[in-house]
Amino acid sequence: MVSGPSGSGKTTLCRRLADEKEAHYSISCTTRLPRDGEIDGKDYHFLSRKDFQSHIDAGALLEHAKVHENHYGTLKSEVVNQLAVGTDVVMDIDVQGANQVRSCSDAQIKTALIDLFVMPPSKEELRSRLNGRGTDAEEVIALRMRNALEEMEHWPEYSYRLISETREKDYLKFKSLMLAERLRVSRLK
């Protein structure tokens, strides 16, 4: 599981790990409608509200949350099916979702679980990254900043923390974490 505020670079790290075939990128499901260019099964599993609710009722979701009237979640099968064939899974997930995954009782998931929090090197750098193309209103950036700072308070709940430097350095550390955890005796026994 990889968490961190917008602007931390966590999504780039997760996507690259999957591109390099080091892990399967866990695709979330959502009830929101696809945006232009979004592909079902690649960006999200797009579900109807009824189907999403059925998954909740069946206990098929590893974690889920409602954001602005839309539901988001992770199918347990999306993770467990990969682990079952020996493929590592990387999940780009927020702090609340990570908490739900931690409380999961599935032995396979518990054994596999590693959590990393990625954060920007400084408030100034975070502000600059959240500023985007520089066309957003001051209040919008201020709100993003507040949300990011609030999310960042949760880093001590994680096993590992990565303070973002450059893309290459960050990825080297991130991949090192994957390689190292594959040597862990508790998982080999």
Place this chain on the structure above:
Amino acid sequence: MVSGPSGSGKTTLCRRLADEKEAHYSISCTTRLPRDGEIDGKDYHFLSRKDFQSHIDAGALLEHAKVHENHYGTLKSEVVNQLAVGTDVVMDIDVQGANQVRSCSDAQIKTALIDLFVMPPSKEELRSRLNGRGTDAEEVIALRMRNALEEMEHWPEYSYRLISETREKDYLKFKSLMLAERLRVSRLK
């Protein structure tokens, strides 16, 4: 701490990590006499029996053992002085020594401690590595083999296990372990 039988390649891994300035290589002390070419303070700290005993009495040794009438050990200062200035330390140590270090009550050492067991990929490969230049007597190799197999039974006592493949692959994993452990939250808090 890195343990493993002769022929596992652990010493090469430790030395390279130190050569690349990723860690300080912990120099053991011993009462045996220097062999040709061995340098005091580089290969070992060569000590008189009296000085060695004084270190034991003062509780200055992190671990020590007697092998064939000679004493070997690790000075606590050799490790703690480096950790105090933020330098990681790598120790090439046997299973018994590792056990003594694990039971050390020094908070700085306990926080820093990571243990890795390195083992050869197969019995056949181990036998071939222990065979050396092929000039040793059958019984000598058989004894080395028994010792190595006995030592290898201890891998489940370690946090990480590396099964040796090639020098480059092994070193990549070993270095990954160092990089990953530097991200560990329990050590950053």
